[in-house]
Amino acid sequence: MTTWIEVAHLDDIPRQGARVIKTAAGDIAIFRTLEDEIFALRDKCPHKGGPLSQGIVHGKKVACPLHDWKINLDTGLAVAPDVGCAARYPVQVIDGAVSLSLTPETTLSE
Amino acid sequence: MARMKLVLVGNGMAGMRTLEELLKAAPDHYDITVFGDEPHPNYNRIMLSPVLAGEQTVEQIVLNSRDWYAENGITLHTGKRIVKIDRKNRRVEADDGSSAAYDRLLLATGSKSFILPVPGADLPGVIGFRDIADVDAMIAASSHYKHAVVIGGGLLGLEAANGLKLRGMDVSVVHIGDWLLERQLDEPAARLLQKNLEEKGLKFLLKKQTAELVSSPTPASGGGVGERALLSSERPSLLELAAKSPSPPAPPPLAGVGSTPRVRAIRFKDGEEIPADLVVMAVGIRPNTALAESAGLQCNRGLLVNDTMQTFDPRIYSVGECANHRGIAYGLVAPLFEQAKVCANHLAEHGVARYQGSMTSTKLKVTGIDLFSAGNYMGGDGHEEIVFQDVGRGSYKKLVLKDNKLAGAVLYGDTLDGAWYFELMRDATDVSDFRDKLLFGRHHIGDSGAGGGMGDEMSRVMLLPDSAEICGCNGVCKGDIIKAVREKKLFTLDEVRAHTKASGSCGSCTGLVETILAATAGGDYSTAPSKKPLCGCTEHNHDEIRAAIMQNNLKTMPETMQSLGWKTPDGCTKCRPALNYYLLCAWPTEYVDDAQSRYINERAHGNIQKDGSFSVVPRMWGGLTTPKELRAIADVADKFNVPEVKVTGGQRIDLFGIKKEDLPAVWQDLSDAGFVSGHAYGKALRTVKTCVGSQWCRFGTQDSTGLGVKLEQMTWGSWTPHKYKMAVSGCPRNCAEATIKDFGIVCVDSGYELHVGGNGGIKVRVTDLLCKVETEEQVMQYCAAFTQLYREEAHYLERTAPWVERVGLSHIKAKMVEDEANRNLLAERFFISQKPAQVDPWKERTAGALKREFIPIRVVS
Ligand code: SRM
Ligand SMILES: Cc1cc2nc3c(=O)[nH]c(=O)nc-3n(C[C@H](O)[C@H](O)[C@H](O)COP(=O)(O)OP(=O)(O)OC[C@H]3O[C@@H](n4cnc5c(N)ncnc54)[C@H](O)[C@@H]3O)c2cc1C
Ligand code: SF4
Ligand code: FES
Numbered sequence: 001m002t003t004w005i006e007v008a009h010l011d012d013i014p015r016q017g018a019r020v021i022k023t024a025a026g027d028i029a030i031f032r033t034l035e036d037e038i039f040a041l042r043d044k045c046p047h048k049g050g051p052l053s054q055g056i057v058h059g060k061k062v063a064c065p066l067h068d069w070k071i072n073l074d075t076g077l078a079v080a081p082d083v084g085c086a087a088r089y090p091v092q093v094i095d096g097a098v099s100l101s102l103t104p105e106t107t108l109s110e
Numbered sequence: 111m112a113r114m115k116l117v118l119v120g121n122g123m124a125g126m127r128t129l130e131e132l133l134k135a136a137p138d139h140y141d142i143t144v145f146g147d148e149p150h151p152n153y154n155r156i157m158l159s160p161v162l163a164g165e166q167t168v169e170q171i172v173l174n175s176r177d178w179y180a181e182n183g184i185t186l187h188t189g190k191r192i193v194k195i196d197r198k199n200r201r202v203e204a205d206d207g208s209s210a211a212y213d214r215l216l217l218a219t220g221s222k223s224f225i226l227p228v229p230g231a232d233l234p235g236v237i238g239f240r241d242i243a244d245v246d247a248m249i250a251a252s253s254h255y256k257h258a259v260v261i262g263g264g265l266l267g268l269e270a271a272n273g274l275k276l277r278g279m280d281v282s283v284v285h286i287g288d289w290l291l292e293r294q295l296d297e298p299a300a301r302l303l304q305k306n307l308e309e310k311g312l313k314f315l316l317k318k319q320t321a322e323l324v325s326s327p328t329p330a331s332g333g334g335v336g337e338r339a340l341l342s343s344e345r346p347s348l349l350e351l352a353a354k355s356p357s358p359p360a361p362p363p364l365a366g367v368g369s370t371p372r373v374r375a376i377r378f379k380d381g382e383e384i385p386a387d388l389v390v391m392a393v394g395i396r397p398n399t400a401l402a403e404s405a406g407l408q409c410n411r412g413l414l415v416n417d418t419m420q421t422f423d424p425r426i427y428s429v430g431e432c433a434n435h436r437g438i439a440y441g442l443v444a445p446l447f448e449q450a451k452v453c454a455n456h457l458a459e460h461g462v463a464r465y466q467g468s469m470t471s472t473k474l475k476v477t478g479i480d481l482f483s484a485g486n487y488m489g490g491d492g493h494e495e496i497v498f499q500d501v502g503r504g505s506y507k508k509l510v511l512k513d514n515k516l517a518g519a520v521l522y523g524d525t526l527d528g529a530w531y532f533e534l535m536r537d538a539t540d541v542s543d544f545r546d547k548l549l550f551g552r553h554h555i556g557d558s559g560a561g562g563g564m565g566d567e568m569s570r571v572m573l574l575p576d577s578a579e580i581c582g583c584n585g586v587c588k589g590d591i592i593k594a595v596r597e598k599k600l601f602t603l604d605e606v607r608a609h610t611k612a613s614g615s616c617g618s619c620t621g622l623v624e625t626i627l628a629a630t631a632g633g634d635y636s637t638a639p640s641k642k643p644l645c646g647c648t649e650h651n652h653d654e655i656r657a658a659i660m661q662n663n664l665k666t667m668p669e670t671m672q673s674l675g676w677k678t679p680d681g682c683t684k685c686r687p688a689l690n691y692y693l694l695c696a697w698p699t700e701y702v703d704d705a706q707s708r709y710i711n712e713r714a715h716g717n718i719q720k721d722g723s724f725s726v727v728p729r730m731w732g733g734l735t736t737p738k739e740l741r742a743i744a745d746v747a748d749k750f751n752v753p754e755v756k757v758t759g760g761q762r763i764d765l766f767g768i769k770k771e772d773l774p775a776v777w778q779d780l781s782d783a784g785f786v787s788g789h790a791y792g793k794a795l796r797t798v799k800t801c802v803g804s805q806w807c808r809f810g811t812q813d814s815t816g817l818g819v820k821l822e823q824m825t826w827g828s829w830t831p832h833k834y835k836m837a838v839s840g841c842p843r844n845c846a847e848a849t850i851k852d853f854g855i856v857c858v859d860s861g862y863e864l865h866v867g868g869n870g871g872i873k874v875r876v877t878d879l880l881c882k883v884e885t886e887e888q889v890m891q892y893c894a895a896f897t898q899l900y901r902e903e904a905h906y907l908e909r910t911a912p913w914v915e916r917v918g919l920s921h922i923k924a925k926m927v928e929d930e931a932n933r934n935l936l937a938e939r940f941f942i943s944q945k946p947a948q949v950d951p952w953k954e955r956t957a958g959a960l961k962r963e964f965i966p967i968r969v970v971s
Contacts, residue, residue, distance in 0.1 A: 005970055007967065007968040007970065008967050008968060012962060012967050013967075014705070014706055015706065016680060016706040016707070017705075017706045019962065019966070019967045020966040020967065021966060021967065021968045021969070021970060022966040022968070022969040022970070023969075023970050023971070024970075024971050027966070030967075033680075034679060034680040035679075048720070049722075050722065051718075051722040054710040054713075054714070054718060054722070054770075055710065056683045056686065056687075056706070056707065056708075056709065056710075057706065058678070058680050058681055058682050058683060058686065059678060059679060059680060059682075063683040065709070065710040065718050066718070066720065067611075068683065070683075081598070081608055081609040102970070
């Protein structure tokens with residue numbers, strides 16, 4: 001069973017931007033795309049741990065602020081040729097309320 | 111919906127490149143079928159020379175393995191020659207009877223070696239130099255025979271001769287012209303080349319015309335295993351002679367067997383005869399257009415195509431050496447790859463790209479010889495020449511100028527600056543300002559960065575061990591680059607950057623990386639396309655975008671992207687920050703800055719550190735400070751446990767390791783003490799460095815410190831295309847290093863010298879003297895005008911140094927020194943833009959603006 005924790009309202013997160021949720025297990029970044037899709041990833045770049053929440057969001061990707069790796073928001077996978085993966089967390093938006101589960105997803109969606 | 115069918119005829123470099131581009135742009139658009147008459151998958155034809163020379167193997171030069179075709183769902187037919195195009199029923203037919211239907215057809219049949227129509231040209235042992243079969247034939251001949259003759263002293267001929275020599279043959283090069291490579295070199299350079307090649311053991315027969323190839327009276331025995339023999343009975347037409355053998359594997363050794371004698375000698379018009387067991391014809395190429403012609407497509411020295419690479423039949427496209435675009439059939443890969451990109455764009459039905467022709471440059475791939483030529487190197491009416499010759503060192507350089515622009519270049523021995531000259535030609539840069547130093551290369555015009563200093567000649571670079579570090583920023587070694595180029599089949603600098611990160615950061619090793627790329631992948635892949643779009647999201651370049659913003663009154667980013675046909679919904683990390691800046695610069699009082707299009711440093715107004723914390727640098731006007739200010743900084747450092755406090759190279763103090771959520775509180779305290787942001791993080795006015803000046807210094811001629819403070823107060827807060835630094839020195843001793851700043855002032859007794867375009871960073875560049883003025887007011891006015899000109903004209907992320915070099919100092923002088931009215935207009939526009947800009951971003955944020963940027967929105971346990 002997924003335990004949802006309401007963490008924000010959609011308007012708290014800027015379009016093409018991100019905000020940070022602090023948890024005991026580390027920071028989680030919540031992203032909002034131009035199309036208002038919401039994604040959550042561990043706020044740590046698979047390269048050298050850069051804070052992904054601070055990057056530029058474009059399309060369904062974020063560019064890490066430290067060395068510009070591009071990370072796919074929907075899969076957490078680094079865009080080729082870079083290789084690596086940031087953990088994804090389930091998120092849902094109901095009536096503008098954004099909820100998050102603290103159990104990272106285990107399968108890799110394509 | 112069923113997918114459309116695309117058939118490619120010609121499994122070579124241009125056609126396959128088009129498919130690769132197409133798969134990137136529209137992976138699922140077509141069912142693709144490829145026909146190639148060679149028995150191999152697509153390979154790097156350029157590298158046949160190194161294969162012949164024994165420097166690479168056939169396996170190493172395969173570009174697309176059979177697995178690659180399978181993985182991408184492409185049906186591959188090798189060893190099948192298309193003999194008929196049925197345009198009405200949209201089918202192609204191969205020589206083995208198989209056929210395929212198409213909705214779109216791509217003809218990339220390349221060209222074939224031209225075989226001189228002389229008696230004996232059809233003898234066994236007479237071949238061209240075009241494909242793997244030719245190379246196999248040469249290698250086989252080299253182990254059985256002694257005398258090789260290469261006809262043609264062009265690039266291909268010399269590379270063939272060099273390879274055969276390395277394989278142990280006795281090689282003579284026969285050339286009809288007065289000197290070698292007359293299409294690439296002028297006579298003095300060609301003489302140097304000939305001398306060097308003679309030292310390697312090659313023989314040359316110039317001004318010689320071949321009359322006949324003579325056969326051996328008695329069959330030689332046991333020769334030519336695996337060699338391709340061309341029999342007159344099989345190939346009656348001379349033009350057909352060089353065509354590919356229809357089916358693999360090559361016919362069994364016929365040379366010297368039975369009644370077919372092999373070539374034995376070559377006889378010239380003057381009667382002289384020399385022995386020849388192998389004759390390689392490298393006298394030119396002819397586009398393979400017979401197929402297209404038979405289908406009624408218009409051909410004239412190549413299959414005619416328009417700017418979208420379409421033939422007269424709109425369903426049929428053509429790229430590569432077989433195509434004639436605006437009267438030119440290109441014979442080098444760089445332009446063919448540009449064509450491939452455009453063609454793929456149209457096949458993908460994106461329909462925005464246009465091919466507008468290319469400028470080409472050439473290099474000779476003979477190890478140990480450095481040769482570069484580009485453009486019109488022979489000169490002529492209205493052209494001027496600058497020449498340097500040092501026969502002792504084996505070095506020759508010639509530059510051809512027309513109207514103070516570089517029109518052509520020949521470099522022999524030292525090709526270090528080839529790429530730079532090529533760039534100057536492509537950009538039609540006015541070189542009058544540095545014409546006196548042009549010949550001595552880029553690093554003599556102030557540019558002595560690592561890339562230039564280390565030298566990038568092929569041989570020197572290739573002598574480095576694999577463990578040599580090439581990219582200091584990203585720790586990439588030579589071996590890493592070679593491995594990536596080979597394994598990932600990289601062709602362009604951009605691709606090498608993406609895969610290895612080499613030269614992707616500060617860029618000073620670009621020349622080295624290009625050389626390694628060229629040596630590994632061959633040829634001249636580094637040549638930049640004739641027009642460079644801002645990024646992959648658009649076809650337009652910086653200047654076109656800036657012009658469109660003004661002309662079409664584009665005021666927001668979505669509007670601009672839509673009006674200019676952006677290919678992505680919201681751009682990328684390259685175009686968004688650039689557009690944000692261009693719009694801000696164009697509409698300073700109206701445009702609402704887009705924080706999400708700013709790099710984090712500018713969004714958070716601090717420099718992000720490797721651990722995600724930030725640094726804070728408050729402004730210290732002109733480097734001046736007071737005990738009170740220092741105390742305030744000390745208090746902040748104590749209060750927030752700042753791990754490190756450092757004096758910067760820009761005469762102020764840096765507080766390191768501040769957590770993002772503490773930033774607003776730190777700024778609050780600094781703001782209360784009277785500090786504003788130092789913009790140490792921005793593409794913005796950074797510091798104004800000063801020296802002591804006339805207030806204290808015994809040599810000071812003017813109040814440099816005071817002037818620096820005034821300048822900083824005038825310009826702070828301004829956003830610029832790249833970082834922008836100033837300095838004021840009180841006398842020519844120049845303690846503030848004003849001559850390596852973007853705008854530098856050197857005070858003299860009679861006034862102020864204004865210097866521009868300096869850079870102390872990756873590539874040190876000393877400023878150019880703009881002019882001399884007499885009063886502080888003039889300094890301020892000129893400074894405002896220059897800054898605004900840079901803001902309005904430079905490309906985003908182009909510092910003043912490369913900008914000044916690109917547009918030329920005379921252009922800048924014309925706009926703001928000689929033209930007083932325009933100078934005043936520029937300054938006026940600068941002051942208008944400064945009004946909304948001089949709001950301290952720190953104070954705004956401590957007052958609550960964008961508060962959420964800095965704190966986590968939620969803490970959950
Ligand atoms: C703090 C400082 C070093 C110091 O401790 O002294 C510094 C620190 C950085 N410099 Fe610098 N530069 C500093 C003075 C300089 C100077 C010296 C000067 O200004 O007199 C130069 C050479 C002069 C010049 O710019 O022409 C300099 C040339 C660079 C360059 C190369 C720029 C170029 O055009 O070649 C970069 C890279 C870039 O901008 O892309 C760079 C980039 C950086 C960055 C921002 C790297 C980054 O993107 O993270 C560094 C941030 C460190 C950090 O974590 O805060 N820094 N940097 C100096 C701040 C000065 C200030 O008060 O604002
Ligand atoms: C030895 C050598 C060295 C070179 N060095 C350089 C260099 O340093 N730099 C550089 O830029 N360029 C160099 N080139 C030129 C470069 O290789 C060519 O410009 C490039 O390969 C042309 O690509 P293409 O696709 O047009 O033709 P190709 O690569 O020749 O491909 C055409 C293919 O189509 C096949 N074909 C033709 N007709 C049919 C048909 N009817 N049915 C089926 N298949 C058909 C051909 O057999 C061939 O395989 C060199 C060429 C050679 C031969
Ligand atoms: S401060 Fe400048 S020189 Fe020092 S490591 Fe950072 S970018 Fe390099
Ligand atoms: S830490 Fe993210 S790119 Fe290096």
